[in-house]
Amino acid sequence: MQEVETKPSGVTRWLQSLRNWARKRSLWLLHMNTGSCNGCDIEILAALTSRLDAERFGVKLVGSPRHADIMMCTGAVTLTMVDALRKTYEQIPEPKFVVVVGSCGSTGGVYKGGYNTFDGVDKIIPVDLYIPGCPPKPEAIIMGVAKLIEKMEEER
Amino acid sequence: MNEEQTSFNIGPQHPALKEPETFRVIVEGERVVKAEAILGHTHRGIEKMAESRDYNKTLYLAERICGICSFAHNANFARAVEFVADVKVPKRAEFLRVLVAELERLHSHLLWLGVLAHEIGFDTFYILVWNDRETIMDLLETLTGNRVNYGMNRIGGVRFDLNDEIKKIMRDKIEEFKPRLEKIRDVVLNSKTIIARTNGVGRISKDLARKTCVTGPTARSSGIDWDLRRDEPYFIYEQLDFNVPISDRGDVYSKIILRVKELFESIKIIEQVLDLIPSGKIFQDVRGRFEGKAVSRIEAPRGENFHYVEFRKSKNPYRLKVRAPTYANVVSSVEALVGHHIADIPVIVAANDPCFSCTDRTLIIDRDKGRYQIMSARDLRKLSVETTKEVMQ
Numbered sequence: 001m002q003e004v005e006t007k008p009s010g011v012t013r014w015l016q017s018l019r020n021w022a023r024k025r026s027l028w029l030l031h032m033n034t035g036s037c038n039g040c041d042i043e044i045l046a047a048l049t050s051r052l053d054a055e056r057f058g059v060k061l062v063g064s065p066r067h068a069d070i071m072m073c074t075g076a077v078t079l080t081m082v083d084a085l086r087k088t089y090e091q092i093p094e095p096k097f098v099v100v101v102g103s104c105g106s107t108g109g110v111y112k113g114g115y116n117t118f119d120g121v122d123k124i125i126p127v128d129l130y131i132p133g134c135p136p137k138p139e140a141i142i143m144g145v146a147k148l149i150e151k152m153e154e155e156r
Numbered sequence: 157m158n159e160e161q162t163s164f165n166i167g168p169q170h171p172a173l174k175e176p177e178t179f180r181v182i183v184e185g186e187r188v189v190k191a192e193a194i195l196g197h198t199h200r201g202i203e204k205m206a207e208s209r210d211y212n213k214t215l216y217l218a219e220r221i222c223g224i225c226s227f228a229h230n231a232n233f234a235r236a237v238e239f240v241a242d243v244k245v246p247k248r249a250e251f252l253r254v255l256v257a258e259l260e261r262l263h264s265h266l267l268w269l270g271v272l273a274h275e276i277g278f279d280t281f282y283i284l285v286w287n288d289r290e291t292i293m294d295l296l297e298t299l300t301g302n303r304v305n306y307g308m309n310r311i312g313g314v315r316f317d318l319n320d321e322i323k324k325i326m327r328d329k330i331e332e333f334k335p336r337l338e339k340i341r342d343v344v345l346n347s348k349t350i351i352a353r354t355n356g357v358g359r360i361s362k363d364l365a366r367k368t369c370v371t372g373p374t375a376r377s378s379g380i381d382w383d384l385r386r387d388e389p390y391f392i393y394e395q396l397d398f399n400v401p402i403s404d405r406g407d408v409y410s411k412i413i414l415r416v417k418e419l420f421e422s423i424k425i426i427e428q429v430l431d432l433i434p435s436g437k438i439f440q441d442v443r444g445r446f447e448g449k450a451v452s453r454i455e456a457p458r459g460e461n462f463h464y465v466e467f468r469k470s471k472n473p474y475r476l477k478v479r480a481p482t483y484a485n486v487v488s489s490v491e492a493l494v495g496h497h498i499a500d501i502p503v504i505v506a507a508n509d510p511c512f513s514c515t516d517r518t519l520i521i522d523r524d525k526g527r528y529q530i531m532s533a534r535d536l537r538k539l540s541v542e543t544t545k546e547v548m549q
Contacts, residue, residue, distance in 0.1 A: 037221065050287035078199060116200055116201040
């Protein structure tokens with residue numbers, strides 16, 4: 001079958017911008033620990049609880065991958081978590097975004113070269129955004145999510 | 157497994173907090189008949205990695221064994237290497253180590269209290285406790301420059317010093333923190349929700365505690381009077397005056413009260429450290445290659461933390477062996493699950509302050525009928541919250 005490139009009509013573009021506008025105000029977050037030391041995990045929660053309260057941006061922690069928009073991964077991926085990571089990623093409905101929090105999820109960090117770790121989440125699944133730090137401060141995590149929203153706006 | 161029994165897995169991925177772990181639970185109706193823990197999802201091979209790094213680099217690796225009790229691992233490894241190198245750590249450094257260790261205990265216990273409140277569906281208390289916890293995180297950040305992995309220790313001492321300005325900030329914040337801690341105590345003692353969901357739940361008897369070798373607050377809540385800070389004093393704990401709270405009930409509620417009592421003791425220790433801290437050097441320079449082996453044990457927030465190091469005329473450790481408290485405590489929580497409802501699973505597992513709670517994707521498989529059901533963490537937590545509502549009516 002021959003693929004035909006079609007230019008989106010005005011109505012479609014308008015609908016797309018409406019979709020993006022609606023999406024960026026209610027990002028639901030799935031937290032996935034792929035073998036981290038818990039440092040990043042407690043900082044993600046610190047970003048979501050009272051002091052910084054990321055929920056005011058519509059960011060909310062959910063339990064099931066099927067409800068999530070963003071998957072927040074922490075930790076250099078260990079061998080036993082590879083399958084769980086892939087399965088969880090596949091369960092998230094489109095459009096989905098993957099954010100990696102922490103140095104070891106981005107590059108391997110201190111665990112680089114270990115026999116039981118992959119050096120980073122991007123070896124397994126595509127990643128949209130990296131937040132470096134060991135662990136990043138909650139402010140940095142919120143800034144990362146804000147950058148992701150900017151990125152989503154560009155995508156329209 | 158007979159026809160009425162159902163088996164399901166909890167984990168490894170879960171949303172609430174912490175590490176991925178799997179629990180395989182067999183239930184009869186709503187009651188748990190058998191449970192087992194499947195560990196090892198966060199095995200990163202740290203002990204092997206340590207063998208190819210020198211002791212200064214391993215210090216940072218040891219800190220990242222656990223992000224919540226990072227200081228305990230870091231200080232424990234430093235202490236073990238100091239034994240091998242035969243270095244005398246300056247007094248001021250030991251005071252500073254105790255200061256950070258107790259601040260860490262405060263933040264870890266508050267974190268645990270919030271998580272437990274979240275598991276029983278008492279989110280107001282969770283948010284309240286986590287707000288108070290930020291005060292402690294600020295103090296840690298003021299002193300060390302980081303909120304979680306402090307990088308406080310070096311072999312032979314500590315890296316960051318306390319000056320009068322920081323001392324004043326600490327005194328002020330601790331003074332400010334005390335009334336809030338009293339409020340937390342009042343909530344814990346009087347809240348009907350907490351009592352209804354935790355009193356008598358997940359009881360670990362003294363015999364079971366001994367059999368499963370539990371440590372830390374889990375052991376003390378089951379009547380085992382053992383605290384390394386008092387019984388085998390390290391750093392400068394023998395100069396300080398504090399009590400070790402103990403309870404013999406062994407259920408989740410007694411663990412909450414015990415940890416709140418420990419919070420008050422930690423405050424007491426911090427105030428004494430700020431009063432007694434001597435002036436002087438904060439580290440002793442350590443260089444070269446070592447030979448020998450040493451064991452160091454210190455009381456982390458969750459229990460006894462064990463490090464063994466061996467050097468053979470080298471800078472890299474020939475062997476590093478770590479035993480963290482959760483590994484000891486998880487067996488007892490698995491035993492404690494038997495006889496309780498599915499809705500109590502998150503509470504009981506979280507009660508031992510493991511580095512994981514059980515939520516997320518729960519797969520219910522009925523092997524005999526070939527029927528399976530996927531239960532999300534959300535459902536599991538919803539079940540827990542609904543139980544709270546039912547109990548409260």
